Amino acid sequence: MDNTQSITRHTNKRFVKLKQSLSDFFLTLYRINQFIIRFFKEAFVPPFELKEVIRQCYEVGVRSFTLISVTGFIVGVIFTKQSRPSLSQFGAESWLPSLVSIAIMRALAPLVTALIASGKVGSSIGAELGSMRVTEQIDAMEVSGTKPFKYLVCTRVLATTLTIPILSTYTGFVALFGGYLNVTMNEGTTWTTFIQEVFEPLTFTDFVASLIKSIVFGFTIGIVGCYQGYNSNKGTEGVGKAANGAVITAMFLVFIEEVIIVQITGWFR
Amino acid sequence: MKKAAVHTDHNNPVISIRGLKKAFQDYAVLRGIDLDLYQGENLVVLGRSGTGKSVLIKIISGLLKPDEGMVKVFGQDIAHITEDDLQKLRIRIGFSFQNSALYDSMTVRKNLEFPLVRNKRNLTRGEINTAVETVLDAVGLSQTINQMPSELSGGQRKRIGIARTLILNPEVMLYDEPTAGLDPITCIEINDLINEVQQRYNTSSIIITHDLTCAKQTGDRIAMLLDGQFQRTGTFDEVFNTTDSRVKPFYDYNFIE
Numbered sequence: 441m442d443n444t445q446s447i448t449r450h451t452n453k454r455f456v457k458l459k460q461s462l463s464d465f466f467l468t469l470y471r472i473n474q475f476i477i478r479f480f481k482e483a484f485v486p487p488f489e490l491k492e493v494i495r496q497c498y499e500v501g502v503r504s505f506t507l508i509s510v511t512g513f514i515v516g517v518i519f520t521k522q523s524r525p526s527l528s529q530f531g532a533e534s535w536l537p538s539l540v541s542i543a544i545m546r547a548l549a550p551l552v553t554a555l556i557a558s559g560k561v562g563s564s565i566g567a568e569l570g571s572m573r574v575t576e577q578i579d580a581m582e583v584s585g586t587k588p589f590k591y592l593v594c595t596r597v598l599a600t601t602l603t604i605p606i607l608s609t610y611t612g613f614v615a616l617f618g619g620y621l622n623v624t625m626n627e628g629t630t631w632t633t634f635i636q637e638v639f640e641p642l643t644f645t646d647f648v649a650s651l652i653k654s655i656v657f658g659f660t661i662g663i664v665g666c667y668q669g670y671n672s673n674k675g676t677e678g679v680g681k682a683a684n685g686a687v688i689t690a691m692f693l694v695f696i697e698e699v700i701i702v703q704i705t706g707w708f709r
Numbered sequence: 710m711k712k713a714a715v716h717t718d719h720n721n722p723v724i725s726i727r728g729l730k731k732a733f734q735d736y737a738v739l740r741g742i743d744l745d746l747y748q749g750e751n752l753v754v755l756g757r758s759g760t761g762k763s764v765l766i767k768i769i770s771g772l773l774k775p776d777e778g779m780v781k782v783f784g785q786d787i788a789h790i791t792e793d794d795l796q797k798l799r800i801r802i803g804f805s806f807q808n809s810a811l812y813d814s815m816t817v818r819k820n821l822e823f824p825l826v827r828n829k830r831n832l833t834r835g836e837i838n839t840a841v842e843t844v845l846d847a848v849g850l851s852q853t854i855n856q857m858p859s860e861l862s863g864g865q866r867k868r869i870g871i872a873r874t875l876i877l878n879p880e881v882m883l884y885d886e887p888t889a890g891l892d893p894i895t896c897i898e899i900n901d902l903i904n905e906v907q908q909r910y911n912t913s914s915i916i917i918t919h920d921l922t923c924a925k926q927t928g929d930r931i932a933m934l935l936d937g938q939f940q941r942t943g944t945f946d947e948v949f950n951t952t953d954s955r956v957k958p959f960y961d962y963n964f965i966e
Contacts, residue, residue: 487830576807579806582772
């Protein structure tokens with residue numbers, strides 16, 4: 441009897457915990473949704489914080505530039521190097537530039553850029569806004585009749601949405617350059633031939649899809665970083681959690697969005 | 710410096726609070742507060758840590774919503790006004806934070822300009838500069854104009870925090886623990902500044918503190934917050950001339966004559 445009661449109690453406890461987790465999850469989804477709606481309500485209504493948007497664009501670009509350059513180059517070299525043996529089995533090394541360009545332009549460049557930006561930019565936004573929340577700087581803006589959401593959130597989200605596509609395009613070209621160096625060292629292909637073969641298989645849809653993907657990734661990184669920081673709990677622990685949460689959530693969402701966008705663009709090919 | 714006599718208009722409350730209640734989870738912090746702040750007076754709210762003093766001024770400034778009760782600021786119930794009206798109301802209220810809350814990525818100049826340029830968008834560069842220099846002069850820190858907040862001392866940060874609120878010419882000042890964490894001499898300087906602001910800018914103020922020296926130097930009226938309600942209000946002597954076991958220790962342990 442006692443054993444049965446204990447099992448029932450244990451099951452009830454787990455059920456209550458599960459119910460609470462589910463409720464928290466949906467509450468968070470609702471809050472994020474409200475946060476996104478607020479962004480669209482405030483971002484495109486004057487007065488605009490244009491100077492701050494430009495400053496944030498510069499920050500996002502500068503923060504990630506070195507890492508993106510190095511990573512993009514290495515991705516290009518490694519991908520080309522790893523793909524060669526498979527193609528050479530069929531005597532198809534000449535397809536290497538086309539393969540590299542499709543992989544880089546369609547998937548790798550936006551994805552690698554988004555993942556790096558999630559780490560570098562997302563965490564930085566989360567920590568910065570989290571620290572401003574903890575030290576009551578956001579409250580100070582609020583009580584002085586200014587609009588902290590517009591100044592802090594809208595500017596950062598616009599900056600990531602505008603800058604990540606530019607960085608992604610840059611990553612693509614750096615990666616292609618890495619691929620070219622590897623190809624030219626092994627096959628002796630000239631720059632002109634390489635470029636011709638790179639652009640031959642790419643269509644307008646590829647560029648548009650890649651651009652849309654980068655815009656969605658940029659928006660996600662910005663909104664997640666801002667949401668985590670803006671709503672961080674009080675205390676230094678809250679700042680750490682905001683930074684960490686910004687990175688993990690943004691990366692997770694980037695992968696999900698990647699799958700969804702690939703599926704949708706597949707229908708247009 | 711001895712506090713100058715001020716004229717307070719007792720028929721004209723700028724802030725009027727009735728039956729204010731606020732709880733966090735199961736803990737009721739404010740349990741039915743009634744309070745009036747009259748035009749031109751400095752009202753000190755005294756109480757131990759965790760009694761809801763800061764919660765009270767955060768509700769007045771619209772940072773927190775009350776659970777029950779009415780909070781009228783300049784005749785407007787802050788719980789029931791639109792976001793736009795709240796924004797307009799906030800310009801008339803200055804809030805000095807306990808930790809100053811200076812924007813640490815901006816210089817002192819930018820800190821002061823920030824609320825000004827966003828609330829008065831048609832100002833010329835010359836007018837902005839004049840306003841910044843005037844308030845910096847009022848708090849005696851003109852030389853810090855190009856410094857970053859991290860380069861300032863605790864007392865200087867408090868002063869700049871006050872200057873940032875003064876730049877909008879507020880009619881009401883809310884001070885959250887203005888002397889917390891400062892040495893006794895700087896505390897007296899801050900108390901003098903609070904009195905100077907009252908005289909010069911003709912403000913009505915609520916000063917949240919548990920520092921009895923600050924209360925005695927700055928307060929025209931004291932309200933003692935105990936168990937979520939104001940138990941004693943009056944002048945400093947009226948409040949502490951008591952054998953009430955909840956009030957007496959506060960005086961005995963804190964106040965140095």
